[in-house]
Amino acid sequence: MRAVLIGLALLLAAGTAAFAAERAADLTLTGAMTGQDHQTYREVPFRVPAGVTRLTVRFEHTGQDQRSVIDVGLRDPARFRGWSGGDKAEVTISESEATPAYLPGPIPAGPWTLILGVPNLRKGAEARYTARIFFERGTAFGGFYDAPLKTTPGWYRGDLHLHTGHSDASCASRRGAKVPCPLYKTVEAAEARGLDFIAITDHNTTSHDQAMRELAPYFDDLLLIPGREITTFQGHANVFGPEAFIDFQLGSPRAPDMASILSEVEKAGGLISINHPGLPSGETCMGCGWTAKVDFGRIPMIEAENGGALRQSQGGDFLSGLAFWEARLNAGYRITGVGGSDNHNALMDPAEAASVGSPTTVVHAPELSQPAILSALRAGHVFVDLKGTRDRLLEVTAEAGGHSAEMGDALSAPVGAALAVHVHVAHAAGGHLAFAGTGPLPKLADAELTSADETRSYSFAGDGRPHWIRIDVRGPDGNLWLLGNPIYLNPAARTAR
Ligand SMILES: [Zn+2]
Numbered sequence: 429m430r431a432v433l434i435g436l437a438l439l440l441a442a443g444t445a446a447f448a449a450e451r452a453a454d455l456t457l458t459g460a461m462t463g464q465d466h467q468t469y470r471e472v473p474f475r476v477p478a479g480v481t482r483l484t485v486r487f488e489h490t491g492q493d494q495r496s497v498i499d500v501g502l503r504d505p506a507r508f509r510g511w512s513g514g515d516k517a518e519v520t521i522s523e524s525e526a527t528p529a530y531l532p533g534p535i536p537a538g539p540w541t542l543i544l545g546v547p548n549l550r551k552g553a554e555a556r557y558t559a560r561i562f563f564e565r566g567t568a569f570g571g572f573y574d575a576p577l578k579t580t581p582g583w584y585r586g587d588l589h590l591h592t593g594h595s596d597a598s599c600a601s602r603r604g605a606k607v608p609c610p611l612y613k614t615v616e617a618a619e620a621r622g623l624d625f626i627a628i629t630d631h632n633t634t635s636h637d638q639a640m641r642e643l644a645p646y647f648d649d650l651l652l653i654p655g656r657e658i659t660t661f662q663g664h665a666n667v668f669g670p671e672a673f674i675d676f677q678l679g680s681p682r683a684p685d686m687a688s689i690l691s692e693v694e695k696a697g698g699l700i701s702i703n704h705p706g707l708p709s710g711e712t713c714m715g716c717g718w719t720a721k722v723d724f725g726r727i728p729m730i731e732a733e734n735g736g737a738l739r740q741s742q743g744g745d746f747l748s749g750l751a752f753w754e755a756r757l758n759a760g761y762r763i764t765g766v767g768g769s770d771n772h773n774a775l776m777d778p779a780e781a782a783s784v785g786s787p788t789t790v791v792h793a794p795e796l797s798q799p800a801i802l803s804a805l806r807a808g809h810v811f812v813d814l815k816g817t818r819d820r821l822l823e824v825t826a827e828a829g830g831h832s833a834e835m836g837d838a839l840s841a842p843v844g845a846a847l848a849v850h851v852h853v854a855h856a857a858g859g860h861l862a863f864a865g866t867g868p869l870p871k872l873a874d875a876e877l878t879s880a881d882e883t884r885s886y887s888f889a890g891d892g893r894p895h896w897i898r899i900d901v902r903g904p905d906g907n908l909w910l911l912g913n914p915i916y917l918n919p920a921a922r923t924a925r
């Protein structure tokens with residue numbers, strides 16, 4: 429049942445991204461201007477029904493060949509909402525963000541006005557205009573783009589945990605003062621790191637969505653995903669996808685328990701990931717460790733590696749979320765393990781843990797789009813590159829009974845079934861493979877990686893019982909380089925999918 433609901437939410441989210449191209453308009457306003465309208469304004473009224481959370485206008489007119497120009501603006505029942513002149517064919521307004529030139533905020537029901545200005549219409553000329561108006565309701569959000577940034581399947585690299593001046597990130601101003609860091613600095617750092625996608629996850633707010641809306645058309649090779657870090661006194665969790673407000677005041681009547689927060693996240697079609705659960709919670713880091721009671725069957729992701737924790741433990745495991753994640757895997761939950769830098773200064777230094785892209789989460793997705801990346805994250809088609817390289821690759825597949833599974837997938841392996849695990853690792857010479865998981869793991873012969881492109885196959889017999897198996901790559905000092913995600917053998921029903 430839950431899987432069906434999530435599938436529906438993803439479908440809705442995907443639909444939103446390309447809605448303008450596919451959906452019929454809710455209202456179409458048409459009319460004609462003539463030379464008599466030259467240098468005048470026309471106000472075209474329309475009604476917005478109750479419950480609208482986003483309003484989008486697509487505008488076009490004829491007569492460009494005669495240099496006819498019709499400018500566009502909007503007024504809601506109470507105030508002016510913006511003016512895009514003759515510059516933009518599509519404008520959108522939601523509660524938290526709007527096309528630059530427009531003011532974000534609630535979409536009140538009632539009489540709105542499409543303001544048309546006519547800077548030029550020649551005597552005897554005519555220009556016909558069409559304004560198609562789209563209303564969206566509800567909290568699902570498909571992202572800032574109408575089309576995928578890349579349409580090819582591949583491994584896409586990203587950082588899922590980034591702060592800006594919209595919460596507690598700071599950087600040096602032009603004159604060297606410590607100031608709240610503008611969001612574009614983080615985006616530029618991600619570009620410099622060669623990332624394909626990033627999520628901005630400021631604490632509890634979504635005020636950064638407006639800056640992301642403005643930057644998305646320019647950074648058209650770096651997918652910007654809206655997020656926020658729900659920051660409570662009993663743990664932190666990133667939510668990816670929706671823009672709608674989600675109340676974080678855990679323990680207050682607004683959000684009595686974590687289950688009520690999860691219900692809000694699920695209703696909004698959000699993807700939630702528990703952050704840095706291995707950090708202590710106390711006066712040095714208030715609410716950082718995860719102490720909230722929660723049904724882990726509702727948790728699709730855990731941040732197994734956090735850049736800040738890696739920096740504090742100097743690359744070691746003692747503050748990482750790995751043990752916390754593995755304990756849930758051992759209990760039978762299917763939860764994707766991811767990484768996030770938790771960067772707070774917009775700096776990009778590959779040698780520095782917690783700089784933008786350290787660690788990098790690498791996702792196997794059919795295309796580079798918000799719905800595809802979030803869906804692949806949920807499915808666990810993921811490994812974490814702890815050093816944030818540009819090219820290290822870890823591909824793991826398992827085969828049994830004529831079926832094949834990649835990381836995150838399930839595979840049936842009855843008693844005595846021949847089970848084969850295939851590993852492909854690139855650009856990790858000097859490291860070695862390591863198995864993790866439960867049940868009968870094959871012996872890891874030939875685990876040393878000596879060349880830039882290596883493949884291995886291991887075979888063993890299934891025992892018919894539920895297990896998870898994972899392959900990682902570790903460096904010569906034993907520290908993790910690449911953290912895989914499990915393949916689930918004979919999984920029980922206890923799953924977050
Ligand atoms: Zn946090």
Ligand SMILES: [Zn+2]
Pocket residue numbers: 589591657770
């Ligand atoms: Zn954080």
